[in-house]
Amino acid sequence: MKKLLFGLSAIALLLGTHTQAEETVDIHSPRGVHPVSGKSIDAVPASVFAGGDTTVFAENNKAFSRPLANISTLSRREHVVGNSFFNKNWVMAPSSTSSRDGLGPMFNARSCSACHMQDGRGCPPEEGEEALSLIMRLSVAGADPHGAPLPHSIYGGQLSERAIPGASPEGQLRITHEEVIALFGDGESTTLRKPTYEIAGLAYGEIGDVLTSPRVAPAVHGMGLLEAIPQATLLAKADPDDADGDGVSGRANLVYDVESGKKVMGRFGWKANQPDMRQQVAAAFCNDIGITSSVFPNENNTAIQNERFGLDKLPNGGEFELDEKVLSRTTSYLQTIAPPARRDWDKPEVMRGETIFSKIGCAECHTPSHQTDDSSPIKELHGQTIFAYTDLLLHDMGDALADGRPDFEATGSEWRTPPLWGIGLQKVVNGHTCFLHDGRARNLNEAILWHGGEGQASTDAYKELNRDDRAALLAFLNSL
Amino acid sequence: MAIHQTFCLYTLKKGGFSAILGVKLGFACFFLTGCQQSGSSNSTGITPKAVTGEDVVEHYANLVLATYSDALTAAERMRANIEVFCEAPSAGTLTAARDAYINARIPYLQSEVFRFYEGPIDDENGPEGLLNAWPIDEAYIDSVVDAPQAGLINNPAQMPEISPEALLAANEKDGEENISAGYHAIEFLLWGQDLSEEGPGARPASDFVSAPNADRRRAFLLAATDLLVANLQGLVDEWQVKGLNYRQRFLTKPTDEALNNILTGMTMLSGFEMASERLMVAYDTQAQEDEHSCFSDTTHLDVIYDIQGINNVFFGSYTRLDDNETMHGASIYDLLHAADPNLAETLKVITRKSLDAARDIPAPFDQAILGEDDAEGRQKILRSVEVLEAQSERLKQAGEALGLGPIQEVGS
Numbered sequence: 001m002k003k004l005l006f007g008l009s010a011i012a013l014l015l016g017t018h019t020q021a022e023e024t025v026d027i028h029s030p031r032g033v034h035p036v037s038g039k040s041i042d043a044v045p046a047s048v049f050a051g052g053d054t055t056v057f058a059e060n061n062k063a064f065s066r067p068l069a070n071i072s073t074l075s076r077r078e079h080v081v082g083n084s085f086f087n088k089n090w091v092m093a094p095s096s097t098s099s100r101d102g103l104g105p106m107f108n109a110r111s112c113s114a115c116h117m118q119d120g121r122g123c124p125p126e127e128g129e130e131a132l133s134l135i136m137r138l139s140v141a142g143a144d145p146h147g148a149p150l151p152h153s154i155y156g157g158q159l160s161e162r163a164i165p166g167a168s169p170e171g172q173l174r175i176t177h178e179e180v181i182a183l184f185g186d187g188e189s190t191t192l193r194k195p196t197y198e199i200a201g202l203a204y205g206e207i208g209d210v211l212t213s214p215r216v217a218p219a220v221h222g223m224g225l226l227e228a229i230p231q232a233t234l235l236a237k238a239d240p241d242d243a244d245g246d247g248v249s250g251r252a253n254l255v256y257d258v259e260s261g262k263k264v265m266g267r268f269g270w271k272a273n274q275p276d277m278r279q280q281v282a283a284a285f286c287n288d289i290g291i292t293s294s295v296f297p298n299e300n301n302t303a304i305q306n307e308r309f310g311l312d313k314l315p316n317g318g319e320f321e322l323d324e325k326v327l328s329r330t331t332s333y334l335q336t337i338a339p340p341a342r343r344d345w346d347k348p349e350v351m352r353g354e355t356i357f358s359k360i361g362c363a364e365c366h367t368p369s370h371q372t373d374d375s376s377p378i379k380e381l382h383g384q385t386i387f388a389y390t391d392l393l394l395h396d397m398g399d400a401l402a403d404g405r406p407d408f409e410a411t412g413s414e415w416r417t418p419p420l421w422g423i424g425l426q427k428v429v430n431g432h433t434c435f436l437h438d439g440r441a442r443n444l445n446e447a448i449l450w451h452g453g454e455g456q457a458s459t460d461a462y463k464e465l466n467r468d469d470r471a472a473l474l475a476f477l478n479s480l
Numbered sequence: 481m482a483i484h485q486t487f488c489l490y491t492l493k494k495g496g497f498s499a500i501l502g503v504k505l506g507f508a509c510f511f512l513t514g515c516q517q518s519g520s521s522n523s524t525g526i527t528p529k530a531v532t533g534e535d536v537v538e539h540y541a542n543l544v545l546a547t548y549s550d551a552l553t554a555a556e557r558m559r560a561n562i563e564v565f566c567e568a569p570s571a572g573t574l575t576a577a578r579d580a581y582i583n584a585r586i587p588y589l590q591s592e593v594f595r596f597y598e599g600p601i602d603d604e605n606g607p608e609g610l611l612n613a614w615p616i617d618e619a620y621i622d623s624v625v626d627a628p629q630a631g632l633i634n635n636p637a638q639m640p641e642i643s644p645e646a647l648l649a650a651n652e653k654d655g656e657e658n659i660s661a662g663y664h665a666i667e668f669l670l671w672g673q674d675l676s677e678e679g680p681g682a683r684p685a686s687d688f689v690s691a692p693n694a695d696r697r698r699a700f701l702l703a704a705t706d707l708l709v710a711n712l713q714g715l716v717d718e719w720q721v722k723g724l725n726y727r728q729r730f731l732t733k734p735t736d737e738a739l740n741n742i743l744t745g746m747t748m749l750s751g752f753e754m755a756s757e758r759l760m761v762a763y764d765t766q767a768q769e770d771e772h773s774c775f776s777d778t779t780h781l782d783v784i785y786d787i788q789g790i791n792n793v794f795f796g797s798y799t800r801l802d803d804n805e806t807m808h809g810a811s812i813y814d815l816l817h818a819a820d821p822n823l824a825e826t827l828k829v830i831t832r833k834s835l836d837a838a839r840d841i842p843a844p845f846d847q848a849i850l851g852e853d854d855a856e857g858r859q860k861i862l863r864s865v866e867v868l869e870a871q872s873e874r875l876k877q878a879g880e881a882l883g884l885g886p887i888q889e890v891g892s
Contacts, residue, residue, distance in 0.1 A: 058888075077760050080752070080756035080760055080761070081756070081760055083756070088615070089615070091617045091618075094625065095618045095619060095624065096615075096774045096775065098768075099770050100770070164658075165620070315626060315627050315630075323765065325765055329764065329765075
């Protein structure tokens with residue numbers, strides 16, 4: 001193909017600039033200039049370019065759906081193929097579209113984008129609605145030989161709320177809320193909604209004792225950059241025993257890499273229980289859509305469900321339902337979605353909020369910046385200075401947020417610091433401002449107030465801020 | 481000049497040439513002939529006219545209405561043929577129904593350029609998913625190889641009464657229910673699974689006479705067709721000249737916003753939908769049935785007429801279904817010519833090349849994607865991808881040149 005392109009360019013040169021440009025699609029963003037203000041980048045804080053050269057300047061509902069700004073034509077083509085498999089519905093087997101069949105037999109959604117809408121964040125259902133972008137992990141006490149949570153003997157590792165004809169959905173998640181008052185130092189108050197979960201309509205028998213963890217679909221932009229932060233950098237920030245006595249520890253999860261059979265650092269998922277994007281993607285295909293792959297070759301139904309209800313007798317999409325190439329392209333797609341640039345960074349209130357963010361300790365875990373290394377096969381990700389505002393480590397977030405369900409090294413009250421880039425655009429992209437692992441916070445103010453455990457001191461400091469300073473901090477967060 | 485034209489056509493169509501040579505000669509030919517190529521598209525001899533943005537928007541609305549009206553007319557003819565087939569199923573009436581399906585697709589495909597800006601076709605309640613959803617759950621509709629009892633047709637308990645309303649209910653809006661309506665559902669019922677390398681699906685007419693649940697199969701085919709016709713009627717109503725409908729809202733939008741919508745549809749169809757979704761994905765996966773019209777093996781026509789739709793809007797021209805009458809009017813090309821004549825001429829060349837490249841892809845498409853990267857079919861598909869990508873970039877530039885604000889081309 002190189003030869004073909006060369007041949008075309010040679011002819012194109014003869015024909016002048018128009019035809020030449022027709023043959024090369026170059027969509028690099030102009031570096032050196034800040035595209036919005038037209039200012040030299042020397043006059044703009046580095047954090048505006050949240051993903052370094054990969055940053056896209058987009059503020060609309062597609063802000064999380066843009067390929068890396070510096071993407072090459074060939075990477076872009078891989079990206080668009082992966083995008084297709086991320087968006088398109090999977091169909092039940094057998095079908096003529098053999099590379100897109102094998103849905104279920106039990107599933108939560110028919111496509112990745114059903115939950116990660118516009119590549120953004122999911123939200124909990126309104127009371128009485130069916131859950132879609134919020135799933136419920138299940139397990140029982142103990143751990144498997146690799147340290148993973150022990151799946152429930154009947155219902156497995158995740159509640160499947162949908163199924164193809166011939167199988168029954170496992171049950172339906174029901175959420176009820178209770179309002180809790182939170183007081184600020186200046187006498188103002190707000191209410192937080194505390195969710196309670198139950199599972200109705202269990203179709204495969206009594207569930208008995210079970211550990212549960214509700215988790216909302218996270219936004220998926222910038223994942224390739226997070227993956228390209230050197231492990232040593234992350235581990236250097238870990239302080240498992242709080243040796244420096246600042247009340248913030250930070251631990252790396254140690255998880256099972258299915259393909260290498262080794263224990264490695266976890267990076268992705270609400271409890272950092274997946275080592276890399278490839279395994280994360282394969283796990284989501286299996287658990288959420290019922291699509292098997294070389295990484296996870298078994299359907300998400302359990303031996304008991306097969307034995308008693310014959311789920312393994314239902315048609316499947318063959319071995320494996322997810323082609324190696326499709327797994328690879330979907331992974332590449334997610335690795336090459338750009339983080340959006342910061343906005344409003346030059347407003348005085350936002351700049352003041354940034355100072356407060358550091359002063360009250362938010363930046364201890366929401367580490368503003370990292371440098372990527374050159375290890376990724378995707379060259380566009382190499383050597384970028386990124387502003388993701390995460391340390392990718394586990395922190396105790398206190399009892400109120402605890403799910404009580406250990407996940408490898410993560411305890412029932414530990415959660416991984418989520419990245420903050422793009423949070424100010426979530427309203428535009430997803431039409432809501434729900435945050436935290438189960439989306440219980442209805443806005444950023446509530447999200448801050450839920451932080452307990454290692455985050456308690458910062459929450460207390462936030463509560464003591466006056467109204468203007470609280471607004472400034474929120475304005476800063478909304479500029480990300 | 482005429483000699484060059486002939487040579488050019490010959491070169492592009494002659495299969496024996498290597499793709500590289502063919503493309504090079506094609507280029508040279510365009511150069512020498514001053515961008516004229518008879519029979520290749522309806523842009524021949526088009527010269528720019530002085531128009532306003534309002535003229536372009538209004539003519540676009542007329543063009544949309546004409547296209548949807550033709551899609552409706554052709555779908556009604558398909559329904560008539562399907563009714564005849566269902567009353568007297570035979571090889572002959574089945575062939576007539578299939579032909580009517582292929583003809584019904586032609587205007588609809590040319591309407592796909594009206595998507596992507598949340599107009600009536602794909603706004604929150606738009607029928608796009610009910611008309612053209614792909615892939616579909618074949619096994620949710622009817623029996624397939626390895627699952628003879630599958631599908632709503634063979635399971636009266638799941639759908640006791642087959643009707644357009646029942647089909648509508650079974651195709652929930654947000655896509656979390658199974659997909660069993662639209663053109664591709666009708667295509668599946670008319671052709672059946674494509675199990676052969678050379679030809680399309682070969683469902684026998686007897687499936688509708690003596691096979692189990694033949695009566696329900698006929699009912700399903702008729703209901704799916706009725707639902708399709710009703711949805712197309714809805715689109716025609718939204719663009720009808722009179723009425724409190726979308727057309728009225730479209731024409732009263734700020735002109736730049738309407739023009740941005742028009743260019744967004746063209747850009748998205750060219751880059752995101754055609755270059756990426758329809759061509760690059762199949763090219764890359766080489767999954768033999770990862771093509772949109774896999775039952776009838778008419779994917780090559782999908783590509784050509786979708787791209788024809790972009791041409792139509794760019795030149796403000798559309799050739800009607802029946803009498804071959806071509807409507808002309810104020811176009812994006814005219815408007816762009818006043819703002820940036822070079823870009824207008826560049827796009828004039830690219831739009832034609834995109835159509836030529838599409839026509840050059842050998843049928844059946846599911847065979848063209850196979851083989852090594854130097855296989856003729858694959859090179860031609862890649863060539864099409866390249867031209868469509870370039871076209872979408874140039875269309876974005878056209879938006880800038882016309883001062884319309886950014887034309888967004890992104891996935892999902």
